[in-house]
Amino acid sequence: MININHLRRKCIGCNACVEEAPNLFIIDEKDGKSNLIDSKQNKDFFNKVETEDEYESAKNAELSCPVNIIKVSKN
């Protein structure tokens, strides 16, 4: 399994993570920031456990984020 963390408060809504991982991220039309789909909130962070088949796209989202607020790790 993999862990994905998203510090949503600092998101600038650039859409890069959505392009890299459309199964994981979507832009929220209310405020223009991205949401980590089906995540749980823990203060400023949104967390999600995913299967390893999402690892590559999650990592690409992490690498593409210009403000480095996506963190992906393997359990």
Ligand code: SF4
């Ligand atoms: S790549 Fe980073 S800054 Fe851009 S929308 Fe995704 S989380 Fe927000």
